[in-house]
Amino acid sequence: MLRSLSRLLWYTVASLVVAVAVLVSLARVFFPVLGGYRADLEHWVSRQLGEPVTIAALDATWRGVHPVLKLKGIRLLDRDTGRVLVRAHELRIAVDLWRSVQDATVYPAGISLVGARLGFVHLPGGRITLDGLQHHPIRKVPLALILAQNRVTLVDSTVGWRDLSRPGSAPLVFRQVKIELENAGARHRLRGHLQLPPALGDQLTFGADLHGRADRPEGWRGTVYGNGQALQLASVLGHHTPAGLQLGGVAAVRCWVRMDQSRLRDVTAVVSGEQLQMAAPGQGVPPFHAAGLQGRFHWHRLQGGWRLDAD
Numbered sequence: 001m002l003r004s005l006s007r008l009l010w011y012t013v014a015s016l017v018v019a020v021a022v023l024v025s026l027a028r029v030f031f032p033v034l035g036g037y038r039a040d041l042e043h044w045v046s047r048q049l050g051e052p053v054t055i056a057a058l059d060a061t062w063r064g065v066h067p068v069l070k071l072k073g074i075r076l077l078d079r080d081t082g083r084v085l086v087r088a089h090e091l092r093i094a095v096d097l098w099r100s101v102q103d104a105t106v107y108p109a110g111i112s113l114v115g116a117r118l119g120f121v122h123l124p125g126g127r128i129t130l131d132g133l134q135h136h137p138i139r140k141v142p143l144a145l146i147l148a149q150n151r152v153t154l155v156d157s158t159v160g161w162r163d164l165s166r167p168g169s170a171p172l173v174f175r176q177v178k179i180e181l182e183n184a185g186a187r188h189r190l191r192g193h194l195q196l197p198p199a200l201g202d203q204l205t206f207g208a209d210l211h212g213r214a215d216r217p218e219g220w221r222g223t224v225y226g227n228g229q230a231l232q233l234a235s236v237l238g239h240h241t242p243a244g245l246q247l248g249g250v251a252a253v254r255c256w257v258r259m260d261q262s263r264l265r266d267v268t269a270v271v272s273g274e275q276l277q278m279a280a281p282g283q284g285v286p287p288f289h290a291a292g293l294q295g296r297f298h299w300h301r302l303q304g305g306w307r308l309d310a311d
Contacts, residue, residue, distance in 0.1 A: 041071065048145055051085065052077040066094040066109050074113075078132055085132045088157075089115030110151040119160030131160060144214040147183050154179040159194070172197045186211050188222075201250075202230035217262060224257040233273070248277035249290075266300035 038058055045053045056073025071093065076086035094110035119131030146152055154177060161172040179192035190208040205227040212220030228236075233247045251273035258265045272294045279287035298309045 041069070045071070049076065051079050063094060067097060069093045069095060083132050085130050086116060086118040088113050088117070108149055111149050112153040112155060113157065114155045116154060116157035118157070119162065122161070122163045122165050124165045126165070131162060146181070147188060147214045149183060151183070152181040172200070186213055188212070199232060199235045201228055201232050201236065204228045220262045221260045224259070226255045228253045246277070246279045246281070249273050249275045264301065266298065269297045271295050271297065
């Protein structure tokens with residue numbers, strides 16, 4: 001009995017090794033002729049994103065058990081005007097080979113966008129869209145496609161931000177953006193890092209552990225984390241303070257936000273500030289100055305309002 005079981009295990013392992021070797025060999029034969037399928041891939045990516053996409057060149061490699069398509073010189077265009085909305089040095093698509101072969105179509109196992117240049121606009125009504133689409137009817141973001149991937153990454157990218165809801169606000173540029181999203185069913189884990197504009201601070205690290213479905217945005221729950229370094233309080237909070245209140249100083253802030261049913265449940269922040277200043281000219285209140293200040297703040301939702309605890 002033990003000998004038969006050992007023989008079965010041996011044949012199983014040997015079969016898997018042979019199958020993997022065959023797949024690798026087929027992929028190596030297939031990769032050199034990818035150039036002839038550039039138009040087909042442009043059409044497939046365009047259909048997934050809902051906007052035209054152009055590809056300058058194709059390449060491929062192998063990573064783990066997945067062949068990886070490298071789409072180079074990516075441009076996402078506005079389908080009405082032809083304006084370039086997003087540029088990227090490379091889009092890497094890890095292919096689920098077994099499923100793709102079975103159904104004779106491309107099924108991504110992971111997506112990575114490298115060296116992207118894109119911008120977002122915050123409109124007066126609260127909507128956020130890609131810069132260039134603000135004058136168009138609302139177009140759906142392919143959220144279901146993103147959440148269906150095992151892994152989605154944005155690497156070495158630059159993201160612009162324009163807030164049209166605040167007239168006169170300066171455009172912002174965030175550099176060295178890196179975001180990693182891992183999906184496992186309804187669980188979505190996000191982590192990222194970016195370089196803040198000098199007017200706002202130094203850097204921001206963030207993460208999230210969320211549960212939810214793309215077709216039920218009202219039911220999401222989980223925790224979001226942020227860690228900001230050398231934040232310039234006058235710039236970060238200047239538009240969110242009462243009229244006439246002036247803030248100054250630099251702070252490091254760690255913040256945890258819990259949400260349930262897509263609503264804030266509680267917020268915890270640990271703040272360490274230096275050279276803090278607060279003044280309200282003309283209000284009859286003496287200015288406040290502090291060389292340093294540390295504290296922990298906790299906001300949590302109560303029935304009919306919020307409560308703040310500080311220590």
